[in-house]
Amino acid sequence: MAKITLDNLAHSYLPKPAGEGDYALKELNHVWADGEAYALLGASGCGKSTLLNIISGLLHPSQGRILFNDHDVTAQATAARNIAQVFQFPVVYDTMTVRDNLAFPLKNRGASPDYIRDRVQAIAAMIGMEAELNRKARGLTADAKQKISLGRGMVREDVNALLFDEPLTVIDPHMKWELRTQLKALHHEFGHTMIYVTHDQTEALTFADKVVVMHDGRVVQMGTPQELFERPEHTFVGYFIGSPGMNLLDAEVSGTTAIVAGTEVALGADYGRPKGRIQIGVRPEFVTLAAGDTGLAVTVRRVEDVGRHKILRCDFQGAEINVIAAEGQAISPDMTQLIFDPRAINVYADDWRVSPKSPAEEAA
Amino acid sequence: MDKTVNQKAWFLVLPVLVLVAFSAVIPLMTVVNYSVQDTFGNNQFFWAGLEWFDDMLSSERMWDALARQAAFSAIILAIEIPLGIFVALNMPKRGFWASLCLVLMSLPLLIPWNVVGTIWQIFGRVDIGLLGYALDKIGVSYNYTQDITAAWITVIVMDVWHWTSLVALLAYAGLQSIPDAYYQAAKIDQASRWAVFRYIELPKMAGVLMIAILLRFMDSFMIYTEPFVVTGGGPGNATTFLSIDLVKMALGQFDLGPAAAFSIMYFLVILLISWVFYTVMVNLDKREGN
Numbered sequence: 001m002a003k004i005t006l007d008n009l010a011h012s013y014l015p016k017p018a019g020e021g022d023y024a025l026k027e028l029n030h031v032w033a034d035g036e037a038y039a040l041l042g043a044s045g046c047g048k049s050t051l052l053n054i055i056s057g058l059l060h061p062s063q064g065r066i067l068f069n070d071h072d073v074t075a076q077a078t079a080a081r082n083i084a085q086v087f088q089f090p091v092v093y094d095t096m097t098v099r100d101n102l103a104f105p106l107k108n109r110g111a112s113p114d115y116i117r118d119r120v121q122a123i124a125a126m127i128g129m130e131a132e133l134n135r136k137a138r139g140l141t142a143d144a145k146q147k148i149s150l151g152r153g154m155v156r157e158d159v160n161a162l163l164f165d166e167p168l169t170v171i172d173p174h175m176k177w178e179l180r181t182q183l184k185a186l187h188h189e190f191g192h193t194m195i196y197v198t199h200d201q202t203e204a205l206t207f208a209d210k211v212v213v214m215h216d217g218r219v220v221q222m223g224t225p226q227e228l229f230e231r232p233e234h235t236f237v238g239y240f241i242g243s244p245g246m247n248l249l250d251a252e253v254s255g256t257t258a259i260v261a262g263t264e265v266a267l268g269a270d271y272g273r274p275k276g277r278i279q280i281g282v283r284p285e286f287v288t289l290a291a292g293d294t295g296l297a298v299t300v301r302r303v304e305d306v307g308r309h310k311i312l313r314c315d316f317q318g319a320e321i322n323v324i325a326a327e328g329q330a331i332s333p334d335m336t337q338l339i340f341d342p343r344a345i346n347v348y349a350d351d352w353r354v355s356p357k358s359p360a361e362e363a364a
Numbered sequence: 365m366d367k368t369v370n371q372k373a374w375f376l377v378l379p380v381l382v383l384v385a386f387s388a389v390i391p392l393m394t395v396v397n398y399s400v401q402d403t404f405g406n407n408q409f410f411w412a413g414l415e416w417f418d419d420m421l422s423s424e425r426m427w428d429a430l431a432r433q434a435a436f437s438a439i440i441l442a443i444e445i446p447l448g449i450f451v452a453l454n455m456p457k458r459g460f461w462a463s464l465c466l467v468l469m470s471l472p473l474l475i476p477w478n479v480v481g482t483i484w485q486i487f488g489r490v491d492i493g494l495l496g497y498a499l500d501k502i503g504v505s506y507n508y509t510q511d512i513t514a515a516w517i518t519v520i521v522m523d524v525w526h527w528t529s530l531v532a533l534l535a536y537a538g539l540q541s542i543p544d545a546y547y548q549a550a551k552i553d554q555a556s557r558w559a560v561f562r563y564i565e566l567p568k569m570a571g572v573l574m575i576a577i578l579l580r581f582m583d584s585f586m587i588y589t590e591p592f593v594v595t596g597g598g599p600g601n602a603t604t605f606l607s608i609d610l611v612k613m614a615l616g617q618f619d620l621g622p623a624a625a626f627s628i629m630y631f632l633v634i635l636l637i638s639w640v641f642y643t644v645m646v647n648l649d650k651r652e653g654n
Contacts, residue, residue: 077551079551085552087545087548091545094563095563096563104553108555108556108559
């Protein structure tokens, strides 16, 4: 169990990176607190796995240091870092029995046979494979094999951190839920520092205390699920998290008002006069469709009933705006105006969130 | 889907039947025909039953050749398989050097067998061959035409030189198919180099290694050209393997009957051993699949 510090860390797969674009992982300075569960969330190819492999020591970073409990481990090999890692696709030792597979990391570290036996039994119970302990791992189904991989990752109690690289990709949906719950339970019980890489927001939001969103080799936001939802620091976070994601509209912002294609929209705070490409972002949950002439005039293109609520796909001068409406709400043809909840509007300049100068009373 | 019954479709397999008949069945039956008949020349044959088979089974000459053959195959397998694996493990995984290695390793496989024999025949000569001359100069007594041990060593080293590449290339292909995650997981699990080989590389190579063993066994068990060119089966009969003996009997002495009986038994032995290998391989696959 350890606090992990990334100090000035960056990585390029090229031997001589020229510009920033050559880096798979751009400069990072972060501290990952001891005993917390983190989810590393991002689209494929954003550098999540690169970061994970650097932490576990499978990859040596091009620059910067990595510290476990303030102790520099950058030069240390994987084994010396005492890390457990579970990969996307099952890795089992085919010719060994399930029992030997689970015992393997302990045996290699010279644990006592009694301890190994008890520990393997406990892990087997956790992954639900007690009955198969004496079976050869060869020929098991993919999700059974992945459970073994997970078990092998969890079998050591003294690890500095547990890393998961999209470990539930090959698992059945209902089993996914169960295993994720077990991972969480394990986290509560032993308090390991856990890092869980995924591109599935549900997985990230349900598993982690803190979600780290990565985009294009950068950590764009690190925060609780609620922070990510309410105050996305980057347009990517807004768009990537949520279903559907945040609506983003080009706008001109001055003080407490934004002008979107000639229409005035009130903001919840004073943003001054931000420079660059200005957008306002508002989540579909905070947009309402109404009659009258006080909001943005839109055409409703489609209404999707997804069960608990409806998603309205609206067209605003060629741009799509999504609205989430309550299931019982009636939609009538005269409803052509979108109203934004001013407090839920975020302002972005060149994709990064602009902090308000001070909360303005008159707009609230 | 309903299948239309059309017996005329049988005609479509006729070309294959004809081809197989001429390439395999008829020649083989000719041999069977010779093996059960005797002749005193003039193209007059009479029935001999299983006499030749009896003769051959009690012939010391055949058993000796079989023993030499088995020893040869066993020795080259015992050398080439581990050596091939070792070479494959130490080859570069990717990039320019990997390609260069592959090309260099393929070269011996492309040389015609009698050329390989000639190369080694000259290479080992004490008067003009680089190897023979050098060994002679540093005081090692080496003469493959007179010394049985030297002859065997030459024939074996030649085969190893010629065919280890094949094993290495197959093993290399097997190794290349192992995803990186396996090695990474092994590092995380703190597995030793030996454990990585024993539990990751060897099981993943098992399939191709079975093929390598099968191919090398069949080829070495039928070997003729190379030892014939180098030693001619000598000194004495020391390197007279089954094929060499068979050719001596059939073409040298023109004993068609015994040679035919010999051929059939030779064929059956190879068939039998290949069948055993095949069964083992299929069972391995089954174990993989269930």
